[in-house]
Amino acid sequence: MVAFGGAGRPVHSRVAATGLAFTFYATLSIVLMFLDQRGNWLEYARYGLSAAAYPVQLAVDSPSAAWHWVQESFATREALQARNDALRAANRALAVRTLRIEALEAENAQLRALKAALPDVAEKWLPGEIMNIELSTLRQRVTVNKGATSGVFKGQAVLARGGLMGQVLRAGPWSSEIILITDPEHAVPVQVLRSGLRTIAVGQGNAGVMTLPYLPVNSDIKVDDLLVTSGLGGVFPAGYPVARVIEVGRDPGQPLALVRAQPLAAIDRDREVTFVWFKPGHPAAPAPLAATAPQRDFAGAAQSAPPKPKPAPPAATPATPPVTPTATSPATPPATPPATLPAATPAAPRGEDAR
Amino acid sequence: MNARVSEPRGALLLSAFIALIFQVVPLPAWLSIVRPAFLVIVVLYWSIAAPRAGGLFLPFLCGLALDVFRGAVLGEHALALVVVAYLAIRFHLLIRNKPLFEQALFAFAALALYEFVVWCIDGWSGHSLNSGLRWLHPVTGGLLWPIACGILSRTHRPR
Numbered sequence: 001m002v003a004f005g006g007a008g009r010p011v012h013s014r015v016a017a018t019g020l021a022f023t024f025y026a027t028l029s030i031v032l033m034f035l036d037q038r039g040n041w042l043e044y045a046r047y048g049l050s051a052a053a054y055p056v057q058l059a060v061d062s063p064s065a066a067w068h069w070v071q072e073s074f075a076t077r078e079a080l081q082a083r084n085d086a087l088r089a090a091n092r093a094l095a096v097r098t099l100r101i102e103a104l105e106a107e108n109a110q111l112r113a114l115k116a117a118l119p120d121v122a123e124k125w126l127p128g129e130i131m132n133i134e135l136s137t138l139r140q141r142v143t144v145n146k147g148a149t150s151g152v153f154k155g156q157a158v159l160a161r162g163g164l165m166g167q168v169l170r171a172g173p174w175s176s177e178i179i180l181i182t183d184p185e186h187a188v189p190v191q192v193l194r195s196g197l198r199t200i201a202v203g204q205g206n207a208g209v210m211t212l213p214y215l216p217v218n219s220d221i222k223v224d225d226l227l228v229t230s231g232l233g234g235v236f237p238a239g240y241p242v243a244r245v246i247e248v249g250r251d252p253g254q255p256l257a258l259v260r261a262q263p264l265a266a267i268d269r270d271r272e273v274t275f276v277w278f279k280p281g282h283p284a285a286p287a288p289l290a291a292t293a294p295q296r297d298f299a300g301a302a303q304s305a306p307p308k309p310k311p312a313p314p315a316a317t318p319a320t321p322p323v324t325p326t327a328t329s330p331a332t333p334p335a336t337p338p339a340t341l342p343a344a345t346p347a348a349p350r351g352e353d354a355r
Numbered sequence: 356m357n358a359r360v361s362e363p364r365g366a367l368l369l370s371a372f373i374a375l376i377f378q379v380v381p382l383p384a385w386l387s388i389v390r391p392a393f394l395v396i397v398v399l400y401w402s403i404a405a406p407r408a409g410g411l412f413l414p415f416l417c418g419l420a421l422d423v424f425r426g427a428v429l430g431e432h433a434l435a436l437v438v439v440a441y442l443a444i445r446f447h448l449l450i451r452n453k454p455l456f457e458q459a460l461f462a463f464a465a466l467a468l469y470e471f472v473v474w475c476i477d478g479w480s481g482h483s484l485n486s487g488l489r490w491l492h493p494v495t496g497g498l499l500w501p502i503a504c505g506i507l508s509r510t511h512r513p514r
Contacts, residue, residue: 021411022441032430133381
């Protein structure tokens, strides 16, 4: 322990020593902030610190983990039986749907005249368990008990039951921090499944709501529309469900519609998440950004928060022709008029339509 | 007479650790709005009661730990805590002799200053500042001060 100012020294020199220590630590903090903020010079320090923080995270998580364990071990036979039945039913339903998906994939491949049917875009899954949750209006983050030693990397997509959950913000050795799609600093490029309309869904700091701030008043969107990832932006692959539209407000006096959507992932209710690895060459895989560009602060450039929804709309949006609704499957988005792509995406990804 | 031997280092470290856990343990949203900044209160207490036990190193370390857990810019909470702790150490003789109520007022002011520093750095580093609810933390912290004093003063001999 560093102790500036010994006990035996006279009072005034001790005061001076405290002042000196204050200057030292304050300067150190400011230098740290600059290094951390400008450029990623502290990546390794962060990695080490998050390793050091792991025991405390375990301690913080232990009460809820213990409660979970008690619940599991004292679950009655009937409850287990009921859950087993429910799971079996869900599994059967999923199996039936998978059959259908295989048929659709085959059809899709034929339609594209590809030689062989493409395999699923996801290559590998890793379940993780939430250790710590921070759901406030400023930050929507969770800490999960899988880290770089399990192969988790910065910018990786994370799914939860129901839909997209977020992406990895920092990967420590044994734990990682995930920024949720509802974080006010997070934005997901999405697509309306019904109409193919592309836009960006921004978090609100509320686990139940996201907004779509860049849609013109006359855009083709309705309540109950399903939003899926559009595959732009280089982080999330195309076609994963994100949210369902719950409110469309159209004020003819305003250039932009007020659209709110509810995330499909059980963000504040579930303990388990899934890390996903994608096949790089797959058409539905996230389009890579400029290959030489170093990883930015928020991994995918398009995912870093777009500017606050200002009244001035992105140049391209006001004169959007109504998009013709086309029945489509998530893997094959129709060619939407490029005008619907908001200019708010900071870095327009290259090769956006690899399909 | 060696003054160093009587420094309550163990109690200090243990209380800081427990406060850190209280500060980062997940709570429901409505409860985390009013959650006082436990770690700041503990650091304040030790800065006033035993300024030489932790010095400014302990506040710095606690701040860094908070930064890591909160995922904030490294040094953000560290700077805020060092500023607050410095003021507390500088005026510890003055504050220590005041009645508990005035101490609580001081704790409120110090917590508000802490929150202000964090708020400034949040703005500088491009985080969103859209919530006024953060200013509730100093109020609950000030209310907690007498209780925290009562608990923490039992862990070491009065001086």
